[in-house]
Amino acid sequence: MKALKTIKIINLLLIFGLISCTNKLQFSTSVSPSGELASIRTLAIADVRLLQSDEQNLSDQRGEWKVSRHKLQTAGLEKLIKRSLISNLSRFADYNIVDLEVFSVIFSDKLNSIKPVSGLSIGGIDAVLNLNVAVNVTTQNGQYDSVKSFGRRTSRKSGKKWLTTEDSSIERKITEPYQTRTASLVLTGELLKVSAGKIILLSTFSETAVISMGRGFEPNNFSQTVDSKFMSFFSGDDRSKEEKISALPFLDLKHLTFSGAPNASVNLSQRLALQISNMILPRFARYTVLATRTIDGAGNEAAVELLTQAKVLEAKEKLEAILSNPDQKTAENIYNLGICYEALGEPRIAIQLYEEALALDQSNSNAIEALGALQEKRI
Amino acid sequence: MNHRLLYIKIIAALLMMLYFSGCTNKVPIRTWVPPQSAVDNIAAKVDYLIIVNPHKGELLYDIFENALRERFTVLPFLEVESSFDTAEIAQQLKNYNYIPRLPKKDRIAYLNFELKENHQLQRLQNSRVVNLHRCNNLIKSKKQQRCRIYAKETIKQGVQNLLYSQQVLFKLSDVNGNTIIAPQQIERNYKIRNKLIPDENLLRKKLSDLIAREYSKLVLPFRKNLEVELLGGDGIAIQMIEKGAYSQAFKRLEKLQSQQNGAKKSVENQYLQGLSLEFQSDLAGALSYYREALLIESANEVVQDAVNRIKAAITVKTKST
Numbered sequence: 001m002k003a004l005k006t007i008k009i010i011n012l013l014l015i016f017g018l019i020s021c022t023n024k025l026q027f028s029t030s031v032s033p034s035g036e037l038a039s040i041r042t043l044a045i046a047d048v049r050l051l052q053s054d055e056q057n058l059s060d061q062r063g064e065w066k067v068s069r070h071k072l073q074t075a076g077l078e079k080l081i082k083r084s085l086i087s088n089l090s091r092f093a094d095y096n097i098v099d100l101e102v103f104s105v106i107f108s109d110k111l112n113s114i115k116p117v118s119g120l121s122i123g124g125i126d127a128v129l130n131l132n133v134a135v136n137v138t139t140q141n142g143q144y145d146s147v148k149s150f151g152r153r154t155s156r157k158s159g160k161k162w163l164t165t166e167d168s169s170i171e172r173k174i175t176e177p178y179q180t181r182t183a184s185l186v187l188t189g190e191l192l193k194v195s196a197g198k199i200i201l202l203s204t205f206s207e208t209a210v211i212s213m214g215r216g217f218e219p220n221n222f223s224q225t226v227d228s229k230f231m232s233f234f235s236g237d238d239r240s241k242e243e244k245i246s247a248l249p250f251l252d253l254k255h256l257t258f259s260g261a262p263n264a265s266v267n268l269s270q271r272l273a274l275q276i277s278n279m280i281l282p283r284f285a286r287y288t289v290l291a292t293r294t295i296d297g298a299g300n301e302a303a304v305e306l307l308t309q310a311k312v313l314e315a316k317e318k319l320e321a322i323l324s325n326p327d328q329k330t331a332e333n334i335y336n337l338g339i340c341y342e343a344l345g346e347p348r349i350a351i352q353l354y355e356e357a358l359a360l361d362q363s364n365s366n367a368i369e370a371l372g373a374l375q376e377k378r379i
Numbered sequence: 380m381n382h383r384l385l386y387i388k389i390i391a392a393l394l395m396m397l398y399f400s401g402c403t404n405k406v407p408i409r410t411w412v413p414p415q416s417a418v419d420n421i422a423a424k425v426d427y428l429i430i431v432n433p434h435k436g437e438l439l440y441d442i443f444e445n446a447l448r449e450r451f452t453v454l455p456f457l458e459v460e461s462s463f464d465t466a467e468i469a470q471q472l473k474n475y476n477y478i479p480r481l482p483k484k485d486r487i488a489y490l491n492f493e494l495k496e497n498h499q500l501q502r503l504q505n506s507r508v509v510n511l512h513r514c515n516n517l518i519k520s521k522k523q524q525r526c527r528i529y530a531k532e533t534i535k536q537g538v539q540n541l542l543y544s545q546q547v548l549f550k551l552s553d554v555n556g557n558t559i560i561a562p563q564q565i566e567r568n569y570k571i572r573n574k575l576i577p578d579e580n581l582l583r584k585k586l587s588d589l590i591a592r593e594y595s596k597l598v599l600p601f602r603k604n605l606e607v608e609l610l611g612g613d614g615i616a617i618q619m620i621e622k623g624a625y626s627q628a629f630k631r632l633e634k635l636q637s638q639q640n641g642a643k644k645s646v647e648n649q650y651l652q653g654l655s656l657e658f659q660s661d662l663a664g665a666l667s668y669y670r671e672a673l674l675i676e677s678a679n680e681v682v683q684d685a686v687n688r689i690k691a692a693i694t695v696k697t698k699s700t
Binding site for chain 1: 445448458460461463468472480502533536581588618623624
């Protein structure tokens with residue numbers, strides 16, 4: 001019986017081993033945001049409105065609840081969110097990002113050919129993004145009673161029966177505290193397309209997130225001072241327009257990141273701003289995902305070996321050299337070259353190669369799989 | 380022992396049934412279907428929708444308004460007015476080579492909603508008894524391997540018993556205040572009993588999205604997931620369709636059908652060609668292939684279903700374009 005079990009386990013391990021032995025190549029590939037953004041060249045961030053910013057305290061004293069609610073101090077938070085958003089979108093999106101309000105104030109006279117970032121000119125605004133944010137911080141703390149009763153029972157054997165000789169118990173009351181702090185975020189946004197003198201609502205989106213604040217968070221420490229450098233552009237600045245442009249506020253911004261232990265005290269405003277940017281970025285900027293393709297082991301051995309070691313560029317050169325020989329023009333080698341091109345960020349060439357491989361071998365399931373993934377954007 | 384054998388036989392038979400039923404090739408497809416009541420379909424009556432928020436600035440109403448706007452902008456039937464003041468944005472854009480042009484809007488509808496929410500939160504004291512066990516796992520004999528209760532624990536803690544519901548009354552009227560379709564009411568609930576409860580705003584958002592989605596399905600066509608049969612036909616083409624390589628499947632089938640040299644075309648392959656076009660959203664092309672398949676075999680139910688499905692989708696899509 002034991003031997004049978006061992007054989008079964010060995011069989012399972014063998015099957016698993018065979019499956020996992022299939023060589024795969026993983027690579028990151030960029031995915032474009034939705035098609036409606038394809039025609040946009042300049043996106044303006046118009047309004048960021050804070051609809052709600054409340055804090056709720058739930059105090060649970062051994063099952064007795066006390067509830068209190070008050071407003072959070074959120075001075076400057078809207079501006080911080082906007083700056084963070086402009087900073088992050090400028091970095092990752094394929095089009096110009098401008099702050100509508102600031103540009104209007106500074107360059108109200110001639111906006112026809114401003115060149116703010118990397119020499120790209122802004123002829124007009126193609127789309128406007130507006131955001132609404134609601135923040136609700138919930139702090140729940142309290143303690144609960146736990147009554148533990150410990151018992152002892154002893155018995156002694158008398159003939160064939162067991163007789164209880166002692167049966168006693170004691171109770172102990174233990175009080176245990178607990179605490180949670182979370183910030184819930186409801187974000188809604190509208191993308192308006194500006195074209196031929198018309199403003200059309202292109203899409204509306206919404207996101208929710210719950211951010212765990214951990215210990216050490218101080219709810220009242222919420223205010224931000226962001227205006228000192230920012231506001232100098234509005235008045236009392238004698239610099240030329242070019243100088244102003246080269247020092248536009250969003251160019252100075254850094255991508256906000258946080259480090260340290262999760263329970264460390266952090267600035268909630270910055271965390272919220274970063275969270276909002278991260279929620280919005282995939283909608284408006286290219287993002288990368290991990291793609292997996294099966295390496296065709298029936299192809300050229302050296303190239304397969306290079307692909308297995310993820311040496312994509314070398315594998316590509318090797319395969320191109322091999323494929324110059326008409327005898328080596330097999331579906332497997334062409335497919336493997338397709339993977340190389342896909343991994344190097346050339347999906348169009350990859351599609352052509354997959355189709356070429358399929359023309360040689362119509363039942364090449366790897367090529368079918370890859371083409372299907374690319375066409376359906378399953379990646 | 381006999382019973383055990385019988386059970387094994389039953390399980391084996393069930394497994395075989397599952398295996399063979401799974402052998403019928405089916406693929407999921409998303410297709411347009413008209414709303415439940417054709418009379419209430421506003422796609423043919425309205426071009427521009429204005430969502431009227433009776434309590435602008437109140438978060439509950441703002442969340443619901445956004446849920447409606449989000450839902451209606453996803454569907455390709457109507458133009459929806461923005462919640463932001465377009466005149467204000469136009470003023471801001473004046474400096475960006477923007478010359479406002481008033482668009483002509485023909486059939487405008489006003490969507491009014493009245494919303495009621497009920498948020499019952501009972502904060503209770505909960506006591507629960509937990510038995511703590513001690514087992515002697517070193518004793519090998521199964522009969523002797525008993526766990527003896529040696530302690531009990533009573534926990535007293537606060538528990539939140541939440542019942543959240545939203546009730547919405549929708550009224551859709553034209554510019555003159557005439558009702559376009561009869562008022563509709565939708566109510567949905569959410570219940571949870573836990574030490575911690577979801578945030579109030581997240582609950583509002585969850586139910587608002589749900590109700591907005593249901594309402595849009597009552598008044599506009601929507602996309603539905605269907606499972607369509609692949610019939611038989613060329614194995615490689617089926618594999619291509621299953622994996623999503625539709626254009627390659629179509630090319631292969633086209634080549635196969637042209638090689639028939641005057642012989643009768645295969646109904647299965649003709650149907651698969653239609654299906655690969657349907658997956659690529661070429662509804663008219665798909666319909667022509669399905670019709671050709673019906674000419675070969677008029678009684679084929681799978682092809683008949685496909686023709687009916689595509690006709691409904693074409694009606695819906697024509698309106699959207």
